[in-house]
Amino acid sequence: MIIVRAPFRVSFAGGGSDIASFYEKNGGCVLSTTIDKYIYLSVHPSFNANETILRYKKSEVVQEISEIGHDIVRACLQKKNIKNIEIHSDADIPAGTGLGSSSTFTTALLTALNSYKGQKTDKEQLAQEACEIEIEDLGNPIGKQDQYAASYGNLNFYRFQKDGSVSVEAVKMSSADKEKMANNLLMFYIGGVHDAPQILSEQSKNIQEVSKEKNLIRMCELAEKLKVELESGNIDALGEILHENWLLKRTLARGISNPRIDEYYQLALEAGALGGKLLGAGGAGFLLLYATQDSKEKIRKALKLPEIKFSYDTEGTKVIYEEK
Incomplete structure (x- = not known):
């Protein structure tokens, strides 16, 4: 079994400039931090060698990867050519609440699948691969900041160049x-x-x-x-x-x-x-x-609203348990 933890992010300024229609003309930049609220994702071989099993807010059991309803999981498994696996995910905070959950999930899953195949992925490669899955393969009209934030972790300044490349600078504070x-x-x-x-x-x-x-x-x-x-x-x-x-x-x-x-x-x-x-x-x-x-x-x-206490995450997406 492999367990991965990936952080949610809080964006302070510049959000929206990470969309291609803007940065390809003007360049873009975002300042954000990841926080100590996470998605946890585990993978291990399926007990039944002919099934791929997903447990998230829904459950799916399929024989073919193409039958998977969760588009990010389907795209990641197809890209990695992996099947007959069981995937569980859970999170500290619900999806769709503005903390970059879909991209955080993507970086967690890619990290788990790479580890499952015995591969190490550096932070830049992970962010690029997550962007490729979500934006290019799935055609989602989203930006790049969330994938980079979840991958790198910490308080960073991201610059989105006109050619699509991204530079990452740590914000230097005491x-x-x-x-x-x-x-x-x-x-x-x-x-x-x-x-x-x-x-x-x-x-x-x-x-x-x-x-x-x-x-x-x-x-x-x-x-x-x-x-x-x-x-x-x-x-x-x-x-x-x-x-x-x-x-x-x-x-x-x-x-x-x-x-x-x-x-x-x-x-x-x-x-x-x-x-x-x-x-x-x-x-x-x-x-x-x-x-x-x-x-x-x-x-x-x-x-009079529910308050969420949080602090910084400094590690980004990482494997926290790997059974040898």
């Missing part, structure tokens, strides 16, 4: 500054699940409009500015940058925000939050806020 940043972040569950591909597909079309393209260019500038501010020790700048980034992002597609999300965000600001954003493509999931210590309790009382 331990004290990283701790302050983590302590000043709040994450609340608004509820629901979103349709990320649908929202991102609309966003990809919309950025052909000059005004929306300019907004996304500004979001890239904010990601670059945030890197400079964090590395300079100006941690509270995160609040202002999150706020401006969110105001810009919500203009990119209809499904990104809604009156309920807007109401919660306004309540948070009135209670003392310095800024925030809805995580992921939009429409549902988690509201991320930045606030000083003296405002955190006021915000909790104002929102």
Whole structure:
């Protein structure tokens, strides 16, 4: 048996610029971190040599890989030419809530399958392979940031070049500054699940409009500015940058925000939050806020929403158990 752990991510600025329709023209960049909330995935040979078995929120038992309903699993097994295997997955947080779950699942599964075949995969290869599966093979209208975040782990600045290549830079902060940043972040569950591909597909079309393209260019500038501010020790700048980034992002597609999300965000600001954003493509999931210590309790009382406590993940996707 092989067990793999892959982290979810929290994106702070620049999200949406990792979509090909934008970065091929303008280049893109995102600043994000992975957090200590994970997908766990195990693989082992199937007891019945003629069956491939999947256990996730559904169960599947098939004789042929082409019969698998889960598109990511089907694509990964076909690419790796593996069958007659049993795959189980579980997660700390539900899918469709804005933390990059589909790409996190993909990196976990690819890592497990590579290990199953006795192969080691470095972080860059893993991220590239996950992008190939999701974007090229399956044709999902999504970006590249989630695959890279899950693969590399940690607090990083990602630059998406016009030729499709990606550079990864660690955000250089002192331990004290990283701790302050983590302590000043709040994450609340608004509820629901979103349709990320649908929202991102609309966003990809919309950025052909000059005004929306300019907004996304500004979001890239904010990601670059945030890197400079964090590395300079100006941690509270995160609040202002999150706020401006969110105001810009919500203009990119209809499904990104809604009156309920807007109401919660306004309540948070009135209670003392310095800024925030809805995580992921939009429409549902988690509201991320930045606030000083003296405002955190006021915000909790104002929102009355379930809070998810989290810290940084520094390892990315990794094998945590392998039976010899």
